[in-house]
Amino acid sequence: MNINVVMIKLRTQVTKLTARCELCGKRGFFTLRKTEETRTELTAGADVYMLVCRQLYANGQEVIQSSKNVLGSRAIRTGSNLEALLSLI
Template identity: 55%
Template sequence: MSFTERFRQDAYDKFSGDLYEFCCKDADDDCKTVIVAVVDGDYLRRSFGDVHDIVPIADSVTKLIARCEVCGQKGFFTVRKTCDTRTQLIGRADVYTPVCLKHYINNQIVIRASN
């Protein structure tokens, strides 16, 4: 079930616009505590959306770390298990898996070799 199917369209629209403005308005104008949980990078290790724009206005930032599905080390990166190359592809463990740097690099070598 997609986000827009689970929630109303206006809830989705709130987060698909300018994240910085949304956070500033709710925190500064409405005196709300804003908690943002997001993916900060895509499967190619590129910045994802405008999430890094809100770091300077944050009281604190906590980056959660997964475990590499291959070796159990800290998994800072994500491997996409499909051939789909769209930047935004919503999925779970059937589409993505957390990996350490070594296994991320190994996966990229395999992908390049198969192309």
């Protein structure tokens, strides 16, 4: 027998919790990383991750990628990113 079924049989009341998007209040299903950290596994809390709905997660990924593209090109133009500049030479 499934352990979840056993636990439900023992309880007289079940409270289902739902997460909410921090930006719009809809049901949240995804966590969006708010930092530039690129490691696959990053143990952190609300300072690094935020809970968002499906729509804002998809839009957020687009915004993050666009920001990286703009910042990368700006760094090359201003010469502030020496490695990127040297790779073009």
